Amino acid sequence: MAGQEMKYRQVIDWVRENVENGTFREGDKLLSENELSARFSLSRQTVRRALGELVDLGMVTRMQGSGTYIGAAPVQGRERHMNIAVISTFNETYIFPSILKGIGQVLTGSGYTMQVYFTDNRLSHEEAVLKLLLEKDDIDGLIVEPVKSSLPNPNIRYYEEIMERGIKLLFFNASYPALDCPCVRIDDTSAARTAAKLLVDAGHKKIGAVFKSDDGQGPLRYQGYLEALVDAGLKTDQKCVIWLDTPASSDMELLADYLLGRLEGCTGVVCYNDQIAYQLIGLALEKGVRIPEDLSVIGIDDSYLAGVCRVPFDSVAHPKEALGKKVAENLVAMIRDPSFDGNCLMESQPVTRGSIAVKK
Numbered sequence: 001m002a003g004q005e006m007k008y009r010q011v012i013d014w015v016r017e018n019v020e021n022g023t024f025r026e027g028d029k030l031l032s033e034n035e036l037s038a039r040f041s042l043s044r045q046t047v048r049r050a051l052g053e054l055v056d057l058g059m060v061t062r063m064q065g066s067g068t069y070i071g072a073a074p075v076q077g078r079e080r081h082m083n084i085a086v087i088s089t090f091n092e093t094y095i096f097p098s099i100l101k102g103i104g105q106v107l108t109g110s111g112y113t114m115q116v117y118f119t120d121n122r123l124s125h126e127e128a129v130l131k132l133l134l135e136k137d138d139i140d141g142l143i144v145e146p147v148k149s150s151l152p153n154p155n156i157r158y159y160e161e162i163m164e165r166g167i168k169l170l171f172f173n174a175s176y177p178a179l180d181c182p183c184v185r186i187d188d189t190s191a192a193r194t195a196a197k198l199l200v201d202a203g204h205k206k207i208g209a210v211f212k213s214d215d216g217q218g219p220l221r222y223q224g225y226l227e228a229l230v231d232a233g234l235k236t237d238q239k240c241v242i243w244l245d246t247p248a249s250s251d252m253e254l255l256a257d258y259l260l261g262r263l264e265g266c267t268g269v270v271c272y273n274d275q276i277a278y279q280l281i282g283l284a285l286e287k288g289v290r291i292p293e294d295l296s297v298i299g300i301d302d303s304y305l306a307g308v309c310r311v312p313f314d315s316v317a318h319p320k321e322a323l324g325k326k327v328a329e330n331l332v333a334m335i336r337d338p339s340f341d342g343n344c345l346m347e348s349q350p351v352t353r354g355s356i357a358v359k360k
Helices: 002-020 033-040 044-056 096-109 123-136 156-164 188-201 217-231 246-250 253-262 274-286 304-308 321-336
Strands: 060-063 067-070 083-088 113-118 141-144 168-172 183-186 207-212 241-244 268-271 296-301 314-317 344-346
Touching (some): 002 033, 033 044, 083 096, 083 123, 096 113, 096 321, 141 321, 183 188, 183 321, 188 217, 188 296, 207 217, 207 274, 241 253, 246 274, 253 274, 321 344
Parallel strands (some): 083 113, 168 183, 183 344, 268 296, 296 314
16 A cells, blocks of 8 residues: 555655656646556556646646646647537437437537448547548537447557547447546436336246446446345346347347347346347247246336337437437537536436336
C-alpha cells in the first residue's frame, strides 16, 4: 500500500517537475491514462486519482473526449465543418433505425449534416471506416457504437488520433474501456435486473440466462441478473448461464440441442436481447417446449421482434429514438463546450405480452 501511495505521488511530482523545468508548457497534452499506467506501473484508477489531484491544484485540465492538458484548456483552432459521422454495428430493422432517427432530428435541427457508416460488428470494417474519416478529416464529431466492446481492440490508436485532432468522440450503447470517452446508454444492469425480477415475482425458482460474451453490455446484464437472484435468495447455477459470441447469437439453430440441454430444468430464462429471445422461442417450440407453460422467456430492447414472434414475449424497453436524441444533443454540447460531460445513463421499463407464466 505504501509503495502504491509513493508511486501515486510520483505521477504528481513528475508533472510538477516537468512544468517547472519547461519540458511541459501551457496547453501541452499529457500522456494518456494508459500511457501513464504503463510508465509508472499503476492501475488506471490510481492514475485517475493522481490526475484528479493535479486538476484540483490547477496544474492540468481534463477535457472530456480529448485528453488532459497542462494548465488551462487549449484553444480549439480546428476548422468547423458542421458535419458529424455516425458509426453503427448493423444496418437492420432492429433498434438502430429508431436511434438514427433521433440522432438525425437533433443534428439537422442544429445545422449539422450527417454521414453514416456500418461495421457489421467487424474490426476490419471499423478500421477501414476510421482510416477513411481520418483521411477526409471533414467532421466535427464522431458518434460510435463500438465493435465487440468487451474485447481488446487494435483500432484504439485511430480513435486516439481522432481525439488528438480535436474531433469530439461520443459512444452509444457501450464504449471501449481503453478510452476515456463519454457514452450514452441504457442502464444495462438495471434492465437485466428488472427482467429477472419479473420472473422471480412470478414464482420462478430456477432461472437461466443467455448473454453475449463479446459485447460490453453482456457482463453488465449478467450482473443485473445475478443481483435479482441473490436478492430473492435463489441459487445461481452456472450450467444454466450461457454465453454466446456475435456469430453464434446471430444463428442459434445449430446450437438448439446444446442450448435447450443447458436450460433443462429451468422454468424461466433471461435473454441478452430480443434477437436471442426470438430465436430461442422458435427453437423451443420446434422441440415441443411450450412457451410460457414450460419455459417463460423475457428479452431486452422491446424491438419489433417481441411483437411478431410466434409467441409474443415480454421485454425491457430500449428508449431507442430518445437515446438517439440524447446522443446527438450531448455531442453538440461537447462541441460547443469542451468541458461538457457527455455521459448519460438512461432508464428502461418492461413491456409485458404474456410470455411469463405464474408458478405456484
